[in-house]
Amino acid sequence: MxxxxxxxxxxxxxxxxxxxxxxxxxxxxxxxxxxxxxxxxxxxxxxxxxxxxxxxxxxxxxxxxxxxxxxxxxxxxxxxxxxxxxxxxxxxxxxxxxxxxEYSLEHAALFNPSIVEDPDQSGTAAGEKNVIVSFRATGEGHISSLVFKRAKLDKNSNIHFEPSGKYMSQGRITQQKRNNKKAFEELLSHSILPAEIRAGILSQLPDTFSYKEIESILKTALQQVQTGMAKNKIKYEILSMVNTGYEVHFLPESLLSERVIFPVTFTEKNGIEDARFMKFTAEDGSGTYMATYTAYDGSFILPHLIETKDFLHFKMSPLHGKAAINKNLALFPRKINGQYAMISRIDGVNNYIMFSDDLYLWETATLLQQPVYPWEFVQIGNAGSPIETERGWLVITHGVGPMRKYCLGASLFDLNDPSKELGRLKEPLLMPDEDEWHGYVPNVVYSCGTIIHQENLFIPYAVSDYATSFAAVPLNALLDAISNTGSSFLES
Structure with missing residues (x-):
């Protein structure tokens, strides 16, 4: 049911x-x-x-x-x-x-939200929770950035937003550690880049270098590459080898709704897309807010990670490894059996699970879910990081069916071995209503993260890649519905 x-x-x-x-x-x-x-x-x-x-x-x-x-x-x-x-x-x-x-951040869309508990719970009454909601804001030229709002969930799981601030700020940008030339030379030797171009790049590099320095060198070093697409592909492959990380610092007196993380590096110049925020709890009990996001340069995509303790200071890092590809990466909120764990969709169709000892390096992926039901035949992916419940890891999924209609579903995985799927909803949990059919991309409901509040699963979701709305579902009823499917979905 x-x-x-x-x-x-x-x-x-x-x-x-x-x-x-x-x-x-x-x-x-x-x-x-x-x-x-x-x-x-x-x-x-x-x-x-x-x-x-x-x-x-x-x-x-x-x-x-x-x-x-x-x-x-x-x-x-x-x-x-x-x-x-x-x-x-x-x-x-x-x-x-x-x-x-002037650049209008949200002119085209405000969508693909995720939600986490606010580290500041002051001013809440019994049954209330302060939350932070992140959004993908898209403006002129379809450039996407990351914006935030503070809100309160009341005891009935309704949401109330703080008034927005008026002074938007991109914060102060600082570079992370410099790259080592010798290590970069070894990586470059495995690329398909012609030897003369490779030598030209290396001859201009100091012993340690920044992302900005290598980007500047590439502007002249790649001039002899004939086609624009080939040049962009080579540039992307080279820059994906270097540390494109940076940090963003905002003033404490700024309101959260005034802070915007706008693309900084070449690899994300066309968009910071679909941040999936969650609170990661380390083995010592300390917490850090993290989000995977897709960096888009207009032609290619590269997975990145955001880390913050306070939503004032943000660290942005690229993810590396053979399995750190495509979109739809979502990190588990704690280590499992001593390893970091991630859900991904490396082939664009199926969900995979990945484990790693290194938060920034992902080398292998194992098939986790394939489309089973007609509403997810085109592809299945996650709609945010897994949520830990007493009955298993709850993963809200998205499925794509006829007419490229996106719906939200739900699956449950074993707590100790999340490579085991325990059940999956046969029907969509949420599909576009008639008043949600139209937008920048019609017939879509989509989420990048949900939260448990007052025995409900609270779901922020995008409406046809244009606006954002919200829904709630009783958690136990949802888990019962998934559990009642058992393993029968594998036989469908």
Whole structure:
């Protein structure tokens, strides 16, 4: 018997007012011409124009002057040395404003949510829980970033969101450890890169180097590669060998809803996609919030991991190994039999399970689930990290059926040996309602993470890759429905 699902009458639509200032890159030739035009303006007109821009945009940003200063620094090399040294501050700021553009983070979509318990539970009454919900925000050019909201689940499993902040911030970016040239040379020797190109790259590298340095070297080193697709593929393969990790730091006084993790590296320049957050508990009992996500460069994808203790400081790391491929990786919230465990979909169709001694290295994968029922014939995948219950690991799945309709399902796996599937719902747990059919990608419900609250499984889910809604299902009823299938699904 299918468990009862209660849809919650809350829907979050994209907010076009959520903007960040980005560098407006016009290319050096156009930039020089633009700067020359600004340089010809008399000082009085410069001050008047700057005041006009500041008056119009200062209410949208905490300190728009800092943004203009930063963007001037990115183009100042185009000025002659003498003029650069004597330039009035107002003219610097005005030049910076011309190389600034607003980017609407959520213009296209706010979707693919995950949810975790907030580390701060202050202000909660009996039966309430503070939570953090993450979202994939998609804007112009279909670039995806990661945004957050704080909310409270009440005793009836309804959700109430805090008001959103108004000053979006990308935080301060810092680089992780530098790469070792000797180790990189060994990795590069196994690539299909022509020897002369490989030698050219290595000759320019210092003994230790950063991601930014290798990316800059590749711009010239790959010029002799004929086609754009081949060049991008080689660049992706090389950059996937190096540490593309970085950290993002936000100010403590910023609201969580004002923090955005926007693509930083080449491997994710077109998107930080589908973060699956959960709280990982180490063997000493300490907890760290982690999320796998898909880094997308416009052509290729690479799995990454986010780690944070407080949602103020985030560490982003690439995942390596033969099995760290494709989308849909979801980490178990603790080690199993002394190893990290992960669910993945390395072939795009089936669910796999992986074990590793190294959180960042995944070499082997074992088939875990194949499509069985018609609503999941196209593919089956996870809809977030497994949830530990007394009766087994609960995994909310997604299945794709006719007309590429995405539905959510549920499976149960053995606690001590999660490679053993104990049961699976025969029918979808949640499928698109009529008012959920339409969006950026029609006929889709999808989730990146759920949570247990008040004996219910609370499910945030995407509505046709456009908006986000919510549902709840009694946990025991769900587990009973899965358990009652037993192993019969294997015989279907």
């Amino acid at each position: 299918k468990p009862p699902v209660k849809r919650i009458s809350v829907r979050l639509n994209p907010d076009v007012r959520k903007v960040i200032p980005r560098f407006f890159n016009t290319g050096d030739e156009r930039a020089r011409a633009l700067i020359n035009r600004i340089m010809l303006l008399p000082d009085k007109q410069v001050s008047e124009l700057l005041l006009q821009v500041l008056t119009e945009f200062r209410k949208r940003y905490n300190n728009i002057r800092v943004v203009f200063e930063k963007h001037f620094e990115l183009v100042k090399h185009l000025l002659p040395d003498k003029e650069r040294l004597t330039l009035p501050n107002d003219k610097k700021l005005l030049i910076g404003s011309y190389f600034t553009m």
